[in-house]
Amino acid sequence: KNEVEQSPQNLTAQEGEFITINCSYSVGISALHWLQQHPGGGIVSLFMLSSGKKKHGRLIATINIQEKHSSLHITASHPRDSAVYICAVRYRSYGGSQGNLIFGKGTKLSVKP
């Protein structure tokens, strides 16, 4: 069982719709990342958060540490938002070294004009 679960796997929306992508994880983490992979393959880091909420333009990421859950929201979606959105968590590590990132399987978003 993958330790990071994303939902939905696929999402089709009309331009202008409000989008929510969810990510759940299983144990304590030190950080959670949201990544965007463009149709061309390039990966961009959107957010890194360990608590609360972050906003950048039309993108909002929230995390609830108690519920082990994070959401990525896109307001006023646009066809150029079409991409795969990947959640990744860094579990708390031991011995002082950095924990490695565990990735979700991604959510493929298509926004239709």
Added chain:
Amino acid sequence: DTAVSQTPKYLVTQMGNDKSIKCEQNLGHDTMYWYKQDSKKFLKIMFSYNNKELIINETVPNRFSPKSPDKAHLNLHINSLELGDSAVYFCASSQSLRGQTHSGANVLTFGAGSRLTVL
């Protein structure tokens, strides 16, 4: 001006060959990573280096040997290539929390990926 650059972008080779993928970052980060993205688009960590020192080595065949000559470079050498090695390999870098000087610490910056096809 690319922050994390990988070469080559595409690599097609025969089974049994040895090949290398190079990665360089000009962000001043102290940690670099290699990730493998399989045909199902699932990303998985392979290696992580912090200040030229190996800190993560996931269950990767020892045909894969990372080399970090300095903290700006992390190269991946693969011996005796197999069909199952076909994938996109992403290099990334970040600044570790220990070296944190700004709120962007530990944010990953990815290279464009290197698509390896083994025939």
